[in-house]
Structures are given as C-alpha cells and as structure tokens.
Amino acid sequence: MNLILDGIAWILDPANQTGPGGWFARLGEQLAYTFGAVAIAAIIAIPLGYLVGHTGRGRDVAVSLSGGFRALPSLGVLILLGLGLGIGFRAPLITFVILAIPPILAGAYAGFEAVDRKTIDAARAVGMTEGQIVRQVEVPLGLPLLIGGIRSGVLQVVATATLAAYVSGGALGAFIFEGVATRNYSETLGASILVTLLALILEGVFALIQKLVVPRGVVAREIKEVRTVSSRPRAAVGSPIQEGK
Amino acid sequence: MIEFRSVTKQFPDGTVAVKEFDLVIPPRKTTVLVGSSGCGKTTLLRMINRMIDPTSGHILIDGEDTAALAPVKLRRRIGYVMQNSGLLPHRKVIDNVATVPVLNGVPKKEARAHALELLDTVGLDRSLADKYPRQLSGGQQQRVGVARGLAADPNILLMDEPFGAVDPIVRAELQQETIRLQQGLGKTVVFVTHDIDEAFLLGHQVVILQKGGHIAQVGTPAEILANPADDFVASFVGADKGKRVLRIEKVGGRDVVVDENGTPTGVLQP
Ligand SMILES: Nc1ncnc2c1ncn2[C@@H]1O[C@H](COP(=O)(O)OP(=O)(O)OP(=O)(O)O)[C@@H](O)[C@H]1O
Ligand SMILES: [Mg+2]
Numbered sequence: 001m002n003l004i005l006d007g008i009a010w011i012l013d014p015a016n017q018t019g020p021g022g023w024f025a026r027l028g029e030q031l032a033y034t035f036g037a038v039a040i041a042a043i044i045a046i047p048l049g050y051l052v053g054h055t056g057r058g059r060d061v062a063v064s065l066s067g068g069f070r071a072l073p074s075l076g077v078l079i080l081l082g083l084g085l086g087i088g089f090r091a092p093l094i095t096f097v098i099l100a101i102p103p104i105l106a107g108a109y110a111g112f113e114a115v116d117r118k119t120i121d122a123a124r125a126v127g128m129t130e131g132q133i134v135r136q137v138e139v140p141l142g143l144p145l146l147i148g149g150i151r152s153g154v155l156q157v158v159a160t161a162t163l164a165a166y167v168s169g170g171a172l173g174a175f176i177f178e179g180v181a182t183r184n185y186s187e188t189l190g191a192s193i194l195v196t197l198l199a200l201i202l203e204g205v206f207a208l209i210q211k212l213v214v215p216r217g218v219v220a221r222e223i224k225e226v227r228t229v230s231s232r233p234r235a236a237v238g239s240p241i242q243e244g245k
Numbered sequence: 246m247i248e249f250r251s252v253t254k255q256f257p258d259g260t261v262a263v264k265e266f267d268l269v270i271p272p273r274k275t276t277v278l279v280g281s282s283g284c285g286k287t288t289l290l291r292m293i294n295r296m297i298d299p300t301s302g303h304i305l306i307d308g309e310d311t312a313a314l315a316p317v318k319l320r321r322r323i324g325y326v327m328q329n330s331g332l333l334p335h336r337k338v339i340d341n342v343a344t345v346p347v348l349n350g351v352p353k354k355e356a357r358a359h360a361l362e363l364l365d366t367v368g369l370d371r372s373l374a375d376k377y378p379r380q381l382s383g384g385q386q387q388r389v390g391v392a393r394g395l396a397a398d399p400n401i402l403l404m405d406e407p408f409g410a411v412d413p414i415v416r417a418e419l420q421q422e423t424i425r426l427q428q429g430l431g432k433t434v435v436f437v438t439h440d441i442d443e444a445f446l447l448g449h450q451v452v453i454l455q456k457g458g459h460i461a462q463v464g465t466p467a468e469i470l471a472n473p474a475d476d477f478v479a480s481f482v483g484a485d486k487g488k489r490v491l492r493i494e495k496v497g498g499r500d501v502v503v504d505e506n507g508t509p510t511g512v513l514q515p
Contacts, residue, residue, distance in 0.1 A: 122331025125296055126345050126393065127321030140335050215335035217377025 007189030016190070021174075023194060029171040030198065033089075033161040037096030038104070038153050045101045046146070049108020053142065054134055062109060066102035074099055074160050082167035092164035092171075099160055100153035107149015111142025143213045151206035158199050172198075246272045247293060247401065247433065252302035254288050254458075262288040263458030266302070271450065272400070275427050275434040279444035280454030280461075286437040289458055290403050293435065294323045306401070321345055324394030324402040324432075328409045330386040332378040338364075338389050339374040345397040356396075363392040368422055384415035388422075395430070402427075404436045408443070420446055441482055445470075453478055 010016055017024050052062045074095055081091035115138050123137045165173030172191045179188030247270040254263040263285040270276045278286045291297040292304055295316040304311045311319060332341045340347075342360035347353060364371055367388040378386055387407055394402055404423075408416040424447060427434050438444055444451045445466040453461040453469065455477065462474040470489060473479035483489055487505045493513065494501045500513035 116334075118327075118329050118331055119333060121296075122325075122327060123333065125291075125294065125320060125325045125327070125331070127317050127319075127348055129317050132348065137333060217335050217337070217379055 003185060003189055004193075006186035007193050010186040010190030011194065016187075023172065023175065023191065026170060026172045026174055026191075027194060027198065029164075029169075030158065030161050030195070033092060033096055033164060033169075033171055034154055034158045034202075037093055037157050037161075038100045038150060040093075040097045041100035041104050041153060042150065044097075045105040046108045049105045049146075050112060050134065050138070052105075053109035053112025054130070054138060056113075059109070062105060066105045069098055070102045072098060075163055075166070078163055078166060087168040089164070089169050091167050092161070092169040095163075096157045096161060100157050103149045103152040103156070104146075105149070107146045107152075108142070110149070111145035112138045114145055115141045140215050141218065143215070144210060147206070147210045147213050151203075151210060154202055154206060155199060158202055159195065162195055246270065246305075246307055247435070248303075248305040249289070249292075250303040250305065252289075252292065252299045252304060252458075254285075254292065254297060255300045261457055263292075263299075266458045266460070268452060268460065268463070270433065270435060272307075272433045273431045274449040275424075275436055275447050276450040276452065277436045277438060277444040277448035278452050278454060279438055279441055279448075281439055284454045284456050285458035286439075286454060287405055289454075290405050290435060290437050293401070293403060294320045294325060296320070321349055321397060322399050322401075324397070324399040326387075326390045326394040326402065326404045326407045328406045330378065330383075330390040332386060332389055332393070334378055336377075337374065338369075338376050338378065338381070341378065341389055342392045342396050344393055349397060360392070360396060363395055364389075366395065366426070367392045382415075384411045384419065387411060387419060391423075391426070395426075395432075399432070401433045401435070404434060406437055406439070409438075416443075423447060445482075453481055 011023065016022055019025070048062065052058050077098060078091055078095040081094055085091045085094075119141070120133060120137060123133050128136065161171050162173035162176060164171040165177045172195050175191035176188050179185060179191065249266050249268040249270075252263060252266040253261070255261045266285075266289065278289060280286055288297055292299050293306075293311070295311055295314070298312070332338075333344070336344075339357050339360050342363055343351075343353070343356035346356040346359065351359075361371055361374060364374060369385060369388050369392070373381065373385065373389075378389065381389065390407065391404075394404075407423075408419045411419065420443060423434070423436075426432070427447075434447075436444075436447055438447075444453075448466060450463065451466055451469055452463050455461050461481070462469055462478045469478065469482060470484070473482060473484055476485070479485045490505050491510065492503045494503050494509075500515075501509050502511045502513060504510050
C-alpha cells in the first residue's frame with residue numbers, strides 16, 4: 001500500500017511532470033507510439049483485409065500471416081530491429097506496427113465476412129458495382145468488427161510501448177527501467193500506474209466508439225475478440241451468389 | 246419481350262442446372278416459372294439480369310442480346326425482388342426504395358420523394374419511411390422489396406419466390422397486390438414459385454419445369470388444366486388425384502359447382 005502511495009506521490013510531484021524528461025512528455029511519446037503504430041498498421045491492414053473479405057481470396061494467407069505475426073515475441077523483434085536500426089524511435093515503431101497488424105487485419109476481413117451474403121447478393125442484383133458494394137454495404141456493416149480490431153491493436157500497443165525504452169526510444173518505460181536500475185521503486189510504480197490508467201482510458205473510449213459505429217437499424221451484437229475463423233461456411237466453388245460479378 | 250435461345254448453364258462444379266432451354270416471355274404479361282426445388286428456376290431468372298451468365302445460348306431482351314450489355318447497367322433497368330427481401334439493414338425504408346434511382350444519379354431529395362409515392366403504390370403507410378427494415382414485419386419488408394424493384398420504373402420485374410416466407414393470409418394479400426400492380430403498370434413480370442396454385446393465380450403464361458430446366462409444359466393456366474401434356478404435369482397440377490375437378494350438382498333446379506371434396510364453390514349462371 002505504501003508503495004502505491006509513493007507511486008501516486010511520484011506522479012503528483014511537479015518535478016516529475018514537466019520538461020523533456022517529465023512524465024507529461026513521456027506519456028505523449030507513449031501515445032505517439034500507440035497511435036502512430038496503429039495508424040500505419042491500419043493503412044497496411046485495412047485495404048488488405050477488405051480485399052480478402054470482399055473477394056474471399058487469400059483468406060488462408062491472411063490468417064496465417066496474422067497468426068505468424070501474433071506469435072512473434074515483441075521484445076525479440078524490438079531488440080533485433082534495434083540492433084539493425086540503432087537506438088531511437090524507429091525500431092520500436094516498426095515493432096509496434098507488426099504488433100498491431102494482426103488484430104486490425106482480422107477485424108477488417110471478419111467485418112466483411114460477417115455481412116449476410118444475401119444482403120450483398122441483393123445489392124449486386126439491383127445494380128451496385130463492386131466498388132459500391134464495398135463502400136455502401138460492406139464497409140458500414142463491417143465497421144463494428146473493424147473498430148473492434150483497432151481497439152485490440154491500440155490496447156496491445158499501448159501496453160507494449162513501454163518496451164521502447166529498451167532501445168532508448170523513450171515513452172513511459174523509461175521511468176520503469178530507470179527506477180529499477182536506481183532502485184527508485186516509486187518512480188517505477190508511478191510510471192506503471194500511468195500506463196495502466198492510460199490503457200483503461202483508451203479501453204473505455206474505444207468501447208464507446210464501438211457502440212457508436214454500429215449502424216442504426218442493425219442490432220448491436222456483443223463484440224468480443226475478433227474471430228480469426230470464418231463465422232459461416234464459404235462455398236469452395238462459386239455459390240449462386242458469387243456468380244455474375 | 247424476353248427470349249431464351251437454347252440456353253445452357255453448367256456450374257463450375259459440373260452441375261447442369263439448365264439445358265438447352267428455349268422460351269419466349271411475352272411483354273406486359275406475367276410469366277410464372279414453376280417447378281420443384283432444384284429444377285433451375287432461380288438459375289433461369291438470374292440469367293435474365295446477368296447475375297448468372299449462361300454457358301451457352303443467348304438471352305435477348307427486346308431483341309438485344311444481353312451478353313452484349315454491361316451487367317450493372319442491365320440490372321439497374323430490371324427490377325429484382327427476392328424471397329428474403331434483400332433490403333440493406335443499415336438503410337431506412339425510404340433509402341432502400343430509393344437505392345437504384347440514387348445509383349442512377351437521381352438527386353437524393355427527388356429520389357426520396359418518388360420513393361414515398363412508391364410506398365403508396367405497394368400499399369405501405371408513409372409513416373414506415375423512416376423505419377429500418379428490421380422494424381418491419383416480413384410482409385411489409387416484401388412490399389418494400391417490391392417498391393425498390395419498381396423504383397427505377399423498369400419494364401421487367403423479376404420475382405424469385407417473393408412470398409415464400411410470409412404467412413398464407415399475407416401471401417394472399419401480396420398476390421392480389423402483385424396482380425393489381427402488374428395490370429396497372431403493365432410490367433413484364435417473371436415470377437418464380439414452386440406453388441402451382443400461386444402460378445395459376447398470377448400467371449398469364451405458366452411454365453412447368455422439370456429437373457435441368459426441362460419444360461414439361463407451357464401455356465395459360467386454362468390450357469394446362471384442360472390438357473396436361475403428360476402424367477408429370479397432370480400429377481403436378483393435381484389433376485391425377487381429382488384435384489381441381491369440379492362437378493355440377495342439381496340443387497333445387499340450379500347448377501351448383503362442387504369441388505373435389507364435395508364442397509360447394511358456387512352456382513353456374515344460366
Ligand atoms: N453456384 C452453383 N454451383 C453449383 N450448382 C448450383 C449453383 N447454383 C445452383 N446450382 C444447382 O443447380 C440446380 C438448379 O438450381 P436453382 O437454384 O436454379 O434451383 P431452383 O429451381 O431455384 O430451386 P429452389 O426452388 O430450391 O430455389 C440445382 O441442382 C442446384 O444445386
Ligand atoms: Mg430458387
């Protein structure tokens with residue numbers, strides 16, 4: 001209990017707050033890593049996921065790719081990249097991008113796959129082009145699952161961004177490592193509390209966004225972990241619905 | 246007029262759904278394709294708007310080979326109504342109805358105003374315009390589906406078992422509505438069902454199909470009833486079991502028409 005109070009005291013001490021080494025700045029770095037990495041991962045993973053989800057092709061590649069990426073230990077990747085790229089923000093950023101890609105990719109294609117095939121078939125039958133089907137049907141209806149994927153990406157990165165300090169990449173991990181090295185445990189704990197709070201706040205924000213993006217008219221389903229396994233059987237050869245693209 | 250000329254469809258898995266199919270569908274009339282499950286009705290219907298392309302043969306609309314037409318443009322000028330209504334769940338009723346005109350570049354406001362009128366046409370209250378499909382009953386959703394099919398004022402309306410999933414009373418209502426609309430608007434309707442009673446009720450021309458899109462008989466309901474082409478047709482329309490056979494019984498000097506169960510159905514006018 002005392003330790004936690006010490007940690008809070010450390011957070012509240014103005015001396016630890018401002019300046020380039022203060023926790024305001026470090027928190028900013030933590031957020032910059034998180035949103036930077038998630039943004040880059042989204043730019044890569046969303047179009048890819050949409051392509052897979054719309055065409056149904058390359059699904060196996062996408063699944064094994066994201067499975068493979070998931071299996072990579074972040075610390076190992078970080079140190080390896082750090083050895084290659086040197087200290088600074090680049091190695092951590094790339095590591096976090098790799099971390100964020102699998103959930104976003106899965107969210108993007110699972111969102112598309114969750115759309116009722118009959119709805120898509122009907123959209124095509126009344127004369128929507130493939131692009132219109134994507135933009136006007138699949139994207140809006142798949143949005144809740146995509147946001148779910150981004151949410152897990154953000155949460156994974158915001159926690160893992162602490163590791164950036166391993167290669168002198170800054171962020172809140174800097175205090176944790178410094179505190180451990182100098183046996184200043186209130187510093188370590190204070191920074192840990194900040195990371196935890198940050199994760200909780202982001203979790204809350206995304207839970208809210210996820211509720212808001214459920215298209216009106218569609219029953220909000222409880223969205224848990226984004227699936228990596230298809231929710232519905234996919235015909236091996238074109239079902240009637242696939243015809244006439 | 247829609248013409249099938251020796252149309253064959255073989256799916257990639259080898260299934261021959263339709264083989265050497267020939268048929269002329271007259272304009273401004275209702276043609277019903279009827280047959281049991283898997284006989285190729287949907288396949289035939291979807292070849293008209295190129296949702297499915299034939300393996301060989303030609304389909305002509307007013308003399309124009311559909312193979313030469315761009316599928317998307319073709320579909321926008323053919324209404325399509327399907328069993329589950331196929332409405333977009335995230336769009337309001339009014340926007341679902343306005344879908345095709347908006348795709349065709351009609352300004353949204355104008356398309357919506359027209360969509361409101363179409364709700365009247367299909368017998369829906371305008372207060373439903375701002376609801377989402379999920380908030381409607383199955384019968385209401387089907388009506389919205391029909392309104393959407395009519396929105397771009399197509400000459401041709403394709404209907405694939407549109408009333409298969411609604412209860413008998415609502416179905417009867419929707420059938421009457423379809424007859425009224427077809428007559429009022431003069432559309433060429435191609436209607437798919439496996440219900441022979443529905444086929445006889447709606448069809449000016451009824452096409453009885455067997456597996457592989459083989460035509461067992463084409464004709465008006467009266468022609469088919471009067472002269473079933475073969476045992477299959479006779480049993481399909483129920484003529485073999487005495488169904489649809491009416492008798493006349495003299496009651497108090499008048500001719501009372503009695504159905505196969507002996508239930509009086511009406512009185513013959515002298
Ligand atoms: N995409 C496809 N791939 C392979 N076979 C198919 C495909 N679509 C339809 N078939 C087959 O073609 C045949 C005709 O199918 P179709 O859907 O036209 O039948 P239908 O008369 O509409 O039946 P139902 O009354 O059950 O709707 C069936 O044997 C069906 O299994
Ligand atoms: Mg069918």
